[in-house]
Amino acid sequence: MDLFVAIFAGTVIAATPLIFAALGELVVEKSGVLNLGVEGMMLMGAAFAFWAVIAGLPMPVAILAGGLAGAAASLLFGVLALTFLTNQYAAGLALAIFGSGVSAFLGRNFGSAPIDALKRIQVPVLSDIPVIGPMVFRFDPMVYFAIACFLVITWFLYRTKAGLILRTVGESPETAHAIGFPVIRIRYLAVLFGGLMAGLGGAYLSVAYTPLWVENMTAGKGWIALALVVFATWRPLRVLLGAWLFGGMTILQLQGQALGIAVPSELLSALPYLATIAVLVIISQNRQMLAQHFPASLAKPFRPAS
Amino acid sequence: MIPRLELRNICKSYPGVVANDDISLSIMPGEIHAVLGENGAGKSTLMKIIYGAAQADSGEIYCDGRLIAAHDPASSRALGIEMVYQHFALFESVTVVENIALSLPGRFDLDALAAQITDLSQRYGMPIDPRRRVHDLSVGERQRVEIVRCLLRSPKLLILDEPTSVLTPQAVVKLFETLRQLAAEGCSIVYISHKLDEVQELCDSATVLRNGRVTGTAKPKQTTSLELARMMVGSQLPEMHVSPAMPGETPVLEVRGLTAAPRDRYGVALEGVSFAVHGGEIVGLAGISGNGQAELVALLSGERTHADPDAIRIGGKPSAHLGAGQRRRLGMAFVPEERLGRGAVPPHALWQNAVLTGHRTGIVRNGLVDRGKAAAFAKGVIDRFKVKANGPQASAQSLSGGNLQKFIVGREIALAPKLFLVSQPTWGVDVGAAAFIRQTLVDLSRAGAAVLVVSEELDELFEICDRLLVICQGKVSPPLIRRQTNREEVGLLMTNRASGTKGKDLALQD
Incomplete structure (x- = not known):
């Protein structure tokens, strides 16, 4: 039972950075923009949050700094892709490489010492309930914040007029423009939000999940976040479940390595990536669903007719 | 009685073409008025000017006797002028009610709006389910959504641009019933069409356009289709020769x-x-x-x-x-119903579109396209089928519907199909x-x-x-x-x- 509780709790924590990054990218893609630079923005967020902590800033400020670093990085992409109508694939890839470089440069002075991780909350009374307590009520605040983000984003996309406008901008910017919506401004806001969320995800990695600095510490999580959005057929709930699946596989393979299963650890490390992609590929086969949720003008540049 | 809408001496030129040349017309409240003309006669430009989506170079527009000075779609809607476009401005991935909510001001209350849509659509005999997604709807149903969207704003003047070009005969009958009901309630309707029988069935009066000029006005119900056709085409229509099979x-x-x-x-x-x-x-x-x-x-x-x-x-x-x-x-040769996207690749040149199915006629050798031959093939189709196009280099989407259709049919016939x-x-x-x-x-x-x-x-x-x-x-x-x-x-x-x-x-x- 203890093992199960440990795996469950580990899963939720391992999924948290992915939830932030993938939900952010979901909003970006729903507006019809493809920002491939998630990995770079996460690394920027991780580096700046870590920097803020060793500079002595309080934890919430450090995490916010990580988010803002991600947003700043995404602004770079926004200017290229939305104002200058650069190819979005190229601009996104450039951002991924740029973020990885900048974060590595900053990290040269971080040293290898761990920092004090983000404190966990011990919800009074509730956290003492056997089994349920450690599974639900003993996480750090960012875990709960990620789930709150999921709820708010789902509500925003499907229950508010602003969310509806965002989705229609992603389907047909021409029609949205004709009705009179400021397509470019809406897309900028979506891109900035995506950057903020990716930055928060990165910050979580460096100050909560593994509170020490390692170059390229995201280890491809930005790319997994991108894949999650696509294979989750652009639906928030599936993004959340996909992130948990990935988190669960990560913890399982760690347990497997700890138990000394006779499989090379490199292969075990690849397992979460493979399993997540495989499951999502299988559930994304429904074309009817795709037609409903796919932002039809994804990655197509839009210039409003004068 | 003051006309609902009056146009006086409207002129509009685009580089190289005079789209509207000194056009005047007037429409009474509750009147169904046809604007009749072939493709390219200037009908759509005129409608855009009425709706405010384009500005006339000269001329005046009066609505209920008042001169409309500065003009854009928003001010048109404020005056009670609504337009149903030939190509619908609907988002496919969202529901009917969401689509309509987007273009309405005020509170975002989908449930109340859905009830209003059901109500209104039933009153005018064109039922639509507000909760269905647009991509599941037939073209006829999509048009209903557009019309209901206009009706929700209680228009005084409704402009319909070729509304039946996408409808089945049954849907046309229903649409006409709706339009008559609207007109009986006092709404004026501008009905743009090139279909004579429909205009004769539905419209009280007609203004006929050719090459941007008014070539006649008529009471369609008292005019023969031959006369209307002559005003439209300017010459006798070619007669069909159908010899026994x-x-x-x-x-x-x-x-x-x-x-x-x-x-x-x-x-x-x-x-x-x-x-x-x-x-x-x-x-x-x-x-x-x-x-x-x-x-x-x-x-x-x-x-x-x-x-x-x-x-x-x-x-x-x-x-x-x-x-x-x-x-x-x-x-076998095949002409699909969708010209753009299935029959032809819109941004590609005609010679490239000719290669799509003409590649068996020796245009492609050893996997390489012989551009000269492809252009000659396209040129042959253009000449033989009298396609009005700027040569084989013109893009498919630059052609009018009729000319592109002639090109596609011609391309297939040039393959000498059995x-x-x-x-x-x-x-x-x-x-x-x-x-x-x-x-x-x-x-x-x-x-x-x-x-x-x-x-x-x-x-x-x-x-x-x-x-x-x-x-x-x-x-x-x-x-x-x-x-x-x-x-x-x-x-x-x-x-x-x-x-x-x-x-x-x-x-x-x-």
């Missing part, structure tokens, strides 16, 4: 007991479809849209294949399992081009080819076909000889099964 002995296309599942959730299953088309004759397939035509055409063209090779035979050869390319190799399959040959095509295309089909069949025409326009089928088939709920009727049948019989076959159990569904769909 000389069908060959063995069928070129044979369909035997073809049964197939629907294409998607809103498709129709085909049940035991059997018919034959011989060389030298034109067979028409009539039916209300959404009765299995899409499935049948996909199976005949080879876009969809069938497990039983014998279900479809082309030139006696079992072909149902063959793909589109292999069927073309057997001498079997010619064409779907909706004259949808959204102007009168002159439509007559030309129909004559081309007749000539092709009289030269020995087997021609199958799928169309929702009964007039067209009665004009050119030798035999008629009727498709209803996925079943195809036995063939009717055109000279021995009439519209009533065909109309009955088109709807008789529909009046039974599935009648209600059908009413909702069209």
